[in-house]
Amino acid sequence: MNERSHLFISTDIRTRITTGEWSPGALMPREIELADEYGCARATINRALQTLADEGLIERKRRAGTRILELPKQHARLEIPIIRHEVEAMGQRYHPNLLLNEERHAPDVIAANLKLRTEQRVLHLQTLHMADDQPFAFEDRWLNIDAVPEVRVAPLDKVSANEWLIRHIPYASGNVSFGAIQADEHVAGLLEAKPGSALFSVERTTWRGEQMITTVQIAYPPGYQLRSAL
Amino acid sequence: MNERSHLFISTDIRTRITTGEWSPGALMPREIELADEYGCARATINRALQTLADEGLIERKRRAGTRILELPKQHARLEIPIIRHEVEAMGQRYHPNLLLNEERHAPDVIAANLKLRTEQRVLHLQTLHMADDQPFAFEDRWLNIDAVPEVRVAPLDKVSANEWLIRHIPYASGNVSFGAIQADEHVAGLLEAKPGSALFSVERTTWRGEQMITTVQIAYPPGYQLRSAL
DNA sequence: CAGTGGTCTAGACCACCAG
DNA sequence: TGGTGGTCTAGACCACTGA
Incomplete structure (x- = not known):
């Protein structure tokens, strides 16, 4: 052959x-x-x-x-692109709009999620990802500052936190979950949707070794779909 | 070594x-x-x-x-289980509740989706998947009868359409998309959710060769999440 | 316990493509 | 155009596990 x-x-x-x-x-x-x-x-x-x-x-x-096999296993392999690439693939211009960049003590839920002691501080970031001045997705991120102290001086108004993290801590492990949430007034306003709309949501948590790095929720406007071959 | x-x-x-x-x-x-x-x-x-x-x-x-690689590719491999297995994995008893089983002409959208000529007939199935008498997911399926005429006599009240299809037409190709939808009154009632709730939705279309077989939308109750390692 | 797949080796040829 | 990865071969040993 x-x-x-x-x-x-x-x-x-x-x-x-x-x-x-x-x-x-x-x-x-x-x-x-x-x-x-x-x-x-x-x-x-x-x-x-x-x-x-x-x-x-x-x-x-x-x-x-x-x-x-009697019941062949159905599976889909999802590429999880960085949002800039996703926007640029549609031929639009990408811009991260950093709405919030605040160092603070973590709420209990987040502290548990990032396995932090209560006295540790985190960075809370909110970003509206723009495609040609249209809102593309809203990102709410919590970051373990001890894991990446350099993030304090990162130009997060120019490079999205996700992309900055991938470049600084490549090869981290993580998990991801997909779900649906209802838009509250704040997010609805940002995404130009009605309050109460159903938003597709992606949550990710990543870590390196034993150290948790970040947990993030990204909400997409109504109608957004994540597609894949089966 | x-x-x-x-x-x-x-x-x-x-x-x-x-x-x-x-x-x-x-x-x-x-x-x-x-x-x-x-x-x-x-x-x-x-x-x-x-x-x-x-x-x-x-x-x-x-x-x-x-x-x-500078930007390692993030990807997730999702196993798409048949719902019975998903329910049984939680230690609950599975039962498909067949609410609608109707042979009819396809609405335009569905006909286009299944690449049918207008005179062709389809099977419209609605199933409420139960886990221990709790609603687990609502399925709305359209089936190209010409592709699988035997489905007319399938015991769809005992075996879910998906599982029946996998056994009769294993190894079909397909695509899948994930998104969020708002529950209308009917679906909300079935899933014991409030009308307008955000539901996680999975849509699949499968075919064999040139022949479309089925298109289906599955809606999960509020809070459902699809998880995967990254 | 015997037969199957899982893996390794040493050597070979070749497609591809950066220099 | 030469060096790299992609692939194949023939043979070998062994872990696993079903009969």
């Missing part, structure tokens, strides 16, 4: 699965048999099948062999 | 990146050099680095070498 045949093979086998050549729950041929059939090395078949296993189409077990 | 050393190596290199041994934008050593350093074959290094490239930490180019 030629170069990239592992790609050809995984595509081919995917087709054979989706067209029903092997039924859900059935056992596939062994790697050696497939290698024989495709005229390639077992390692190549192995690579192709690993791809399909990652996709959730098949399940592989030592001794037991490779099985077509 | 021992078995699974590619895993050890990718973990180790990830640490070396995050601890700043190589700065963002910098060039990493060549595969051969790393293979030498770790005392393994180049293929093993290659596998480890591919993992990191998939994660969006590094960028690899022939001739140019392997580079640490």
Whole structure:
């Protein structure tokens, strides 16, 4: 087989699965048999099948062999872009409008979220992300100052906090959750929506090692949708 | 090196990146050099680095070498479970409550969405997914009957349409979008929420080849969040 | 306990593309 | 155009686990 045949093979086998050549729950041929059939090395078949296993189409077990899954796992991979890129991708000009930049003691909820002792201080930032002078998203962020003291002198009116953080603390871990919230008067005004509107909300918390860095909620105007292939 | 050393190596290199041994934008050593350093074959290094490239930490180019990305790509992989599993994972009993099962002509919006000709008929299904007699989610689904005529006799009061579809047409393609909607009186009543509440909404459209199969919107009660690691 | 997939190796060829 | 990563091969050993 030629170069990239592992790609050809995984595509081919995917087709054979989706067209029903092997039924859900059935056992596939062994790697050696497939290698024989495709005229390639077992390692190549192995690579192709690993791809399909990652996709959730098949399940592989030592001794037991490779099985077509009865309920293929549905999954979506979401790229989480920095907002500037998202805006620029629409051909609009991006500008972060820093509304609040306040150093203070954290409210209990935030302190718990960032695993802070009560005496520690945090930076509270509110930013309205603008696309061509239209509001694009409202961001409410709490930042553990001890984790990134340099943020005090960051030009957050020019570079969004998120982008500044990614550049200064790249490769942080985190989690994310998506939900819906109702716009209060303040946020509704900023996003030019009616109070009580349903806003799509993304919450993220990131940390490095044991140290929590930031927790942020971003609210998008009514109608915003996050899309992905399945 | 021992078995699974590619895993050890990718973990180790990830640490070396995050601890700043190589700065963002910098060039990493060549595969051969790393293979030498770790005392393994180049293929093993290659596998480890591919993992990191998939994660969006590094960028690899022939001739140019392997580079640490300046802005590591943030991404989340969402598993999209069938609702029954989601409910059962919480230790609750699942039951689909089929509220509407009607064969009719599609409204224009749906017909466009499913790429149907106007004379074609569709199945309109509304299901309230229950968890231990509490409403868990409300589903509004339109189904292209020509794509799956057998659905007319499916026991949709026992098996949710989604699960039935996955079993009968596994391995379909699709897309998904997340957003927020306001509960109208009907849905609010079903989900035991106030009218006008912000509901998290998931829309999916799936197809097989050129044929559209189904489009569905699922609304979750206020407070529901979809979580994922980053 | 035997058969399967998981992994590693050493060597090879080649596509790509930056210099 | 030469150096880099992408891929393949043939063979090997081993962990896991189902029969």
